Amino acid sequence: MPCGGVMLQIHVGHMAAGLDFYTTLFGRGPDFSPHEDFFEWQVVAGAEVWWQIVVVPGQVRPMTKRSRLKVDDVRAATA
Template identity: 45%
Template structure:
Protein backbone atom coordinates (compact mmCIF):
# COMPACT_ATOMS: atom_id res chain seq x y z
CA UNK A 1 0.00 0.00 0.00
CA UNK A 2 1.38 3.42 -0.97
CA UNK A 3 0.26 6.15 1.41
CA UNK A 4 2.75 9.04 1.07
CA UNK A 5 5.01 10.56 -1.56
CA UNK A 6 8.26 12.51 -1.68
CA UNK A 7 10.09 14.04 -4.59
CA UNK A 8 13.56 15.52 -4.35
CA UNK A 9 15.02 18.42 -6.30
CA UNK A 10 18.70 19.28 -6.06
CA UNK A 11 20.02 22.81 -5.97
CA UNK A 12 23.63 23.98 -6.22
CA UNK A 13 23.24 26.44 -3.32
CA UNK A 14 20.98 25.32 -0.46
CA UNK A 15 20.60 28.82 0.99
CA UNK A 16 19.34 30.23 -2.31
CA UNK A 17 17.30 27.10 -2.95
CA UNK A 18 15.63 27.31 0.42
CA UNK A 19 14.84 31.00 -0.11
CA UNK A 20 13.27 30.22 -3.52
CA UNK A 21 11.06 27.45 -2.17
CA UNK A 22 10.15 29.40 0.98
CA UNK A 23 8.85 32.14 -1.30
CA UNK A 24 7.14 29.67 -3.64
CA UNK A 25 5.30 27.97 -0.75
CA UNK A 26 5.10 31.21 1.28
CA UNK A 27 6.41 29.52 4.41
CA UNK A 28 9.49 28.01 6.05
CA UNK A 29 10.32 24.32 5.56
CA UNK A 30 8.46 21.81 7.71
CA UNK A 31 11.60 19.75 8.34
CA UNK A 32 15.32 20.54 8.21
CA UNK A 33 17.03 17.40 9.51
CA UNK A 34 20.59 18.45 8.65
CA UNK A 35 22.66 20.98 6.74
CA UNK A 36 22.06 21.00 2.99
CA UNK A 37 18.50 19.67 3.14
CA UNK A 38 15.01 21.13 3.62
CA UNK A 39 11.59 19.55 3.25
CA UNK A 40 8.05 20.87 2.82
CA UNK A 41 4.85 18.90 3.21
CA UNK A 42 3.00 20.47 0.28
CA UNK A 43 -0.30 18.76 1.06
CA UNK A 44 -0.80 16.02 3.66
CA UNK A 45 1.45 13.08 2.85
CA UNK A 46 3.18 14.75 -0.12
CA UNK A 47 6.66 16.16 0.46
CA UNK A 48 9.16 18.12 -1.59
CA UNK A 49 12.76 17.64 -0.50
CA UNK A 50 15.30 20.26 -1.57
CA UNK A 51 18.86 19.01 -1.26
CA UNK A 52 22.18 20.64 -2.01
CA UNK A 53 23.88 18.83 -4.85
CA UNK A 54 24.24 18.68 -8.60
CA UNK A 55 20.87 19.61 -10.13
CA UNK A 56 19.28 17.23 -12.60
CA UNK A 57 18.30 19.70 -15.30
CA UNK A 58 14.89 19.03 -16.74
CA UNK A 59 13.60 16.88 -13.87
CA UNK A 60 9.90 17.05 -13.22
CA UNK A 61 7.58 18.73 -13.73
CA UNK A 62 6.06 18.78 -10.31
CA UNK A 63 2.77 20.58 -10.86
CA UNK A 64 1.06 22.29 -7.96
CA UNK A 65 -2.67 22.98 -7.80
CA UNK A 66 -3.56 26.63 -7.31
CA UNK A 67 -6.87 28.47 -7.22
CA UNK A 68 -5.72 31.27 -9.55
CA UNK A 69 -2.98 30.32 -12.01
CA UNK A 70 -2.57 33.83 -13.43
CA UNK A 71 -2.02 35.35 -9.97
CA UNK A 72 0.40 32.55 -8.99
CA UNK A 73 2.30 33.04 -12.26
CA UNK A 74 2.48 36.81 -11.82
CA UNK A 75 3.76 36.46 -8.26
CA UNK A 76 6.65 34.29 -9.52
CA UNK A 77 7.45 36.60 -12.42
CA UNK A 78 7.49 39.60 -10.06
CA UNK A 79 9.59 37.91 -7.39
CA UNK A 80 12.09 35.79 -9.35
CA UNK A 81 14.14 35.96 -12.49
CA UNK A 82 12.30 33.12 -14.20
CA UNK A 83 11.29 32.95 -17.81
CA UNK A 84 7.69 33.85 -18.58
CA UNK A 85 5.62 30.76 -19.31
CA UNK A 86 2.43 30.08 -21.20
CA UNK A 87 -0.78 28.91 -19.56
CA UNK A 88 -2.35 26.15 -21.64
CA UNK A 89 -5.85 24.75 -21.85
CA UNK A 90 -7.68 22.23 -24.01
CA UNK A 91 -11.41 21.69 -24.30
CA UNK A 92 -11.19 18.06 -23.16
CA UNK A 93 -8.93 18.76 -20.14
CA UNK A 94 -10.57 19.94 -16.88
CA UNK A 95 -7.63 22.15 -15.86
CA UNK A 96 -5.41 24.84 -17.32
CA UNK A 97 -1.69 24.50 -16.67
CA UNK A 98 1.72 26.04 -17.14
CA UNK A 99 5.28 24.82 -16.64
CA UNK A 100 8.37 26.75 -15.57
CA UNK A 101 11.85 26.02 -14.22
CA UNK A 102 13.42 27.00 -10.94
CA UNK A 103 16.84 28.70 -11.12
CA UNK A 104 18.54 25.24 -11.11
CA UNK A 105 16.57 23.79 -14.01
CA UNK A 106 14.10 21.70 -12.00
CA UNK A 107 10.76 21.80 -13.79
CA UNK A 108 7.69 22.90 -11.85
CA UNK A 109 4.26 23.98 -12.84
CA UNK A 110 0.88 25.13 -11.70
CA UNK A 111 -2.58 23.90 -12.60
CA UNK A 112 -6.02 25.35 -11.89
CA UNK A 113 -9.36 23.58 -12.09
CA UNK A 114 -11.74 25.15 -14.58
CA UNK A 115 -14.78 23.96 -12.60
CA UNK A 116 -14.55 25.89 -9.31
CA UNK A 117 -17.07 23.55 -7.65
CA UNK A 118 -14.82 20.59 -8.41
CA UNK A 119 -11.82 22.59 -7.19
CA UNK A 120 -13.50 23.29 -3.85
CA UNK A 121 -14.49 19.62 -3.48
CA UNK A 122 -10.85 18.57 -4.03
CA UNK A 123 -9.53 21.14 -1.55
CA UNK A 124 -12.00 19.97 1.10
CA UNK A 125 -11.33 16.29 0.36
CA UNK A 126 -7.55 16.69 0.54
CA UNK A 127 -7.12 19.30 3.25
CA UNK A 128 -10.31 19.21 5.31
CA UNK A 129 -9.85 21.52 8.27
CA UNK A 130 -6.16 22.09 7.46
CA UNK A 131 -6.87 24.44 4.53
CA UNK A 132 -5.31 27.41 6.32
CA UNK A 133 -1.95 25.59 6.67
CA UNK A 134 -1.28 25.35 2.96
Protein backbone atom coordinates in the same frame (compact mmCIF):
# COMPACT_ATOMS: atom_id res chain seq x y z
CA MET B 1 -1.04 -0.75 -5.11
CA PRO B 2 -2.49 1.52 -2.44
CA CYS B 3 -0.22 4.51 -1.96
CA GLY B 4 -0.11 6.35 1.36
CA GLY B 5 2.12 9.23 0.31
CA VAL B 6 4.60 10.66 -2.16
CA MET B 7 7.90 12.56 -1.97
CA LEU B 8 9.82 14.44 -4.64
CA GLN B 9 13.47 15.36 -4.12
CA ILE B 10 15.03 18.25 -6.06
CA HIS B 11 18.75 18.99 -6.15
CA VAL B 12 19.97 22.59 -5.86
CA GLY B 13 23.49 23.93 -6.27
CA HIS B 14 23.30 26.87 -3.87
CA MET B 15 21.74 26.45 -0.43
CA ALA B 16 20.70 30.05 0.27
CA ALA B 17 19.22 30.59 -3.20
CA GLY B 18 17.36 27.26 -3.15
CA LEU B 19 16.03 27.78 0.36
CA ASP B 20 14.91 31.34 -0.47
CA PHE B 21 13.19 30.24 -3.70
CA TYR B 22 11.21 27.38 -2.16
CA THR B 23 10.41 29.34 1.02
CA THR B 24 8.87 32.01 -1.24
CA LEU B 25 7.12 29.39 -3.39
CA PHE B 26 5.48 27.64 -0.42
CA GLY B 27 4.98 30.83 1.61
CA ARG B 28 6.84 29.47 4.65
CA GLY B 29 10.09 27.90 5.74
CA PRO B 30 10.68 24.15 5.63
CA ASP B 31 8.73 21.87 7.95
CA PHE B 32 11.73 19.62 8.53
CA SER B 33 15.48 20.10 8.18
CA PRO B 34 17.58 17.34 9.73
CA HIS B 35 20.81 18.57 8.09
CA GLU B 36 22.16 21.92 6.93
CA ASP B 37 21.89 20.79 3.29
CA PHE B 38 18.43 19.14 3.38
CA PHE B 39 15.05 20.88 3.59
CA GLU B 40 11.56 19.41 3.42
CA TRP B 41 8.06 20.88 3.09
CA GLN B 42 4.79 19.04 3.64
CA VAL B 43 2.87 20.46 0.69
CA VAL B 44 -0.58 19.00 1.43
CA ALA B 45 -1.78 19.47 5.01
CA GLY B 46 -2.67 16.18 6.67
CA ALA B 47 -1.23 14.07 3.84
CA GLU B 48 2.14 12.40 3.30
CA VAL B 49 3.06 14.64 0.35
CA TRP B 50 6.57 16.05 0.73
CA TRP B 51 8.85 18.28 -1.36
CA GLN B 52 12.55 18.02 -0.54
CA ILE B 53 15.51 20.07 -1.65
CA VAL B 54 19.03 18.77 -1.22
CA VAL B 55 22.18 20.81 -1.79
CA VAL B 56 24.61 18.97 -4.05
CA PRO B 57 28.23 19.87 -4.81
CA GLY B 58 29.14 20.90 -8.32
CA GLN B 59 26.81 21.45 -11.23
CA VAL B 60 23.21 20.34 -10.83
CA ARG B 61 22.25 18.05 -13.69
CA PRO B 62 18.72 17.92 -15.10
CA MET B 63 16.64 14.82 -14.42
CA THR B 64 18.58 13.98 -11.26
CA LYS B 65 15.57 13.66 -9.01
CA ARG B 66 14.25 11.10 -6.59
CA SER B 67 10.69 10.21 -5.85
CA ARG B 68 9.22 7.84 -3.32
CA LEU B 69 5.76 6.37 -2.86
CA LYS B 70 4.68 5.44 0.66
CA VAL B 71 3.01 2.07 1.06
CA ASP B 72 1.98 0.41 4.30
CA ASP B 73 2.96 -3.12 3.24
CA VAL B 74 5.84 -3.46 0.75
CA ARG B 75 5.33 -7.20 0.29
CA ALA B 76 1.65 -6.76 -0.54
CA ALA B 77 2.39 -3.82 -2.85
CA THR B 78 4.96 -5.80 -4.84
CA ALA B 79 3.09 -9.12 -4.94
